[in-house]
Amino acid sequence: MKKFIFSLLALLPISAIAQYNPETLRTPVAQPAQRIEIVLPQVCGYNLYKADLHTHSVYSDGDVTPAFRVREAYFDGLDVIAITEHLEYRRHEGNMLKFLKGYTGNKVKKAENYNLINKQCPKGGIQSDQNYAVEEAVKASKRYGILVIPGAEITREPVAIGHYNALFTKDNNTIYDPDPLQSLRNAREQGALIQHNHPGWRRTTCAKTEFEVKAYNEGLIDGIEVANGGSLYTTVINRAFDENLFVAANTDIHDGTAEGYRFKGQLRNMTLILAKECTLDALYEALCAKRTIAVSGGYITAKEELLKELFLASVECTVISTNSNGSRTFSLANKSSLPYTFKTSPNALPITLYPMQSLTLSVAKDKTYDMTITNMFCGENVNPVINLEVK
Numbered sequence: 204m205k206k207f208i209f210s211l212l213a214l215l216p217i218s219a220i221a222q223y224n225p226e227t228l229r230t231p232v233a234q235p236a237q238r239i240e241i242v243l244p245q246v247c248g249y250n251l252y253k254a255d256l257h258t259h260s261v262y263s264d265g266d267v268t269p270a271f272r273v274r275e276a277y278f279d280g281l282d283v284i285a286i287t288e289h290l291e292y293r294r295h296e297g298n299m300l301k302f303l304k305g306y307t308g309n310k311v312k313k314a315e316n317y318n319l320i321n322k323q324c325p326k327g328g329i330q331s332d333q334n335y336a337v338e339e340a341v342k343a344s345k346r347y348g349i350l351v352i353p354g355a356e357i358t359r360e361p362v363a364i365g366h367y368n369a370l371f372t373k374d375n376n377t378i379y380d381p382d383p384l385q386s387l388r389n390a391r392e393q394g395a396l397i398q399h400n401h402p403g404w405r406r407t408t409c410a411k412t413e414f415e416v417k418a419y420n421e422g423l424i425d426g427i428e429v430a431n432g433g434s435l436y437t438t439v440i441n442r443a444f445d446e447n448l449f450v451a452a453n454t455d456i457h458d459g460t461a462e463g464y465r466f467k468g469q470l471r472n473m474t475l476i477l478a479k480e481c482t483l484d485a486l487y488e489a490l491c492a493k494r495t496i497a498v499s500g501g502y503i504t505a506k507e508e509l510l511k512e513l514f515l516a517s518v519e520c521t522v523i524s525t526n527s528n529g530s531r532t533f534s535l536a537n538k539s540s541l542p543y544t545f546k547t548s549p550n551a552l553p554i555t556l557y558p559m560q561s562l563t564l565s566v567a568k569d570k571t572y573d574m575t576i577t578n579m580f581c582g583e584n585v586n587p588v589i590n591l592e593v594k
C-alpha cells in the first residue's frame with residue numbers, strides 16, 4: 204500500500220506538491236493542464252484508438268521537439284502518435300550547425316544535406332541518425348501513456364512522385380535510396396506499412412501519376428490519407444475501398460495543433476484504429492486488416508458497415524410518447540464526441556446532432572426513421588443511410 208501511495212504521489216504535477224509560498228498568490232494559471240477526453244463507443248467489438256499517423260518535429264521541418272509532440276498529443280486526447288520525419292529534408296540544419304559552432308570550431312561545415320529532394324546526395328541520404336526523433340518521442344511517451352509508432356516520411360518531388368509514410372519502421376537509416384520506388388521497397392522489407400500521403404497536395408488532380416501506378420501495382424501501398432490538415436480528398440475514397448487500403452485522417456502537423464485545431468474549437472484530425480488493445484502488434488494487425496475510420500473537421504470516412512455501427516453505437520434512441528394516431532415522439536442522444544449531420548429527404552433541412560447533446564423528433568406509425576448521414580462518407584459523394592427502428 205505504501206508503494207501504491209508513493210506511485211500516486213509520483214504522478215502528481217510538481218506544482219501540487221511543491222512547498223506553498225504564502226507570499227505568492229496562486230492564480231488559475233497554476234492549475235494542472237487538462238487533456239481533452241474524446242468519448243467514442245466500441246465498434247464491431249473493437250476499441251477505437253485515436254491516432255495521428257503523420258507528424259513532424261525539429262528533426263525534419265517541424266517547429267517543436269518530438270517530446271513536445273507527444274505531450275501535445277496527450278493533451279489533445281490521442282492514444283497513439285506516429286513520428287514521421289522527412290527522410291530527405293532537414294530545415295533546421297543550418298541553424299543547428301551555427302548554434303554548435305562554439306563547440307566544434309573549424310570542424311563545423313555549412314549546412315550540406317538539408318534538402319535532398321531537389322539535389323543529388325550522398326548514398327545513404329542525410330548524414331544523421333534518422334531514428335533519433337522516434338527514440339526521443341518513445342522516451343517521452345512513458346510519462347503520458349501515449350503509444351508511439353516509429354515511422355518516417357519518404358519525401359520526393361510532390362507532383363510526379365509524392366510523399367509516403369513508412370509506419371512501424373525498424374530502422375529509418377536503411378530506407379533512403381535515390382530511387383523513390385526502391386525507398387518504398389526498403390521500408391516494406393523491414394515490415395513497414397506504407398501510407399500514401401496528401402494525394403492531392405500541389406496537384407490539380409488526385410488521379411494516379413505514372414510513379415504511383417508503379418507503386419500501387421507493386422503492392423507497396425497499404426493506406427491513404429483521405430484527409431491531411433484542412434484538405435479532404437473525397438475523390439480517393441473509392442480508390443481506398445476498391446484497392447483495399449486503410450483510410451487515414453492526419454494532421455501532418457509542423458507547428459502546434461493548438462493553432463490549427465484547439466483554438467478553433469476543433470478536434471485534431473484523427474485516424475481511429477479499431478483494435479482489441481493499444482499495442483504496436485494489435486495496431487499493426489488492425490491496419491493490415493484495414494480497420495480504420497478517418498475523422499477530420501467533423502467529416503467521417505470509413506467503410507459503410509463501420510460508419511453505420513459507429514452511428515448506432517454513439518446515438519441512443521428513446522421513445523418519449525406514442526400519440527393517438529400511432530406516431531411516436533422520440534429523442535436521439537449522442538453519447539460520443541463526434542457530430543452527426545443527417546437529412547430525412549434530399550431537400551430536407553440538414554440537422555446536426557452535436558456531441559453529447561440530444562434532440563427530439565417524431566415518426567409516423569409503423570415507420571422507420573430514415574436518415575442519410577451527410578457528414579459520413581463511404582465513397583465519393585456516398586453517404587450511409589440509417590433506417591432507424593424507433594422503439
Ligand SMILES: [Zn+2]
Pocket residue numbers: 356358366400401
Ligand atoms: Zn508530405
Ligand SMILES: [Zn+2]
Pocket residue numbers: 257258259356455
Ligand atoms: Zn509530412
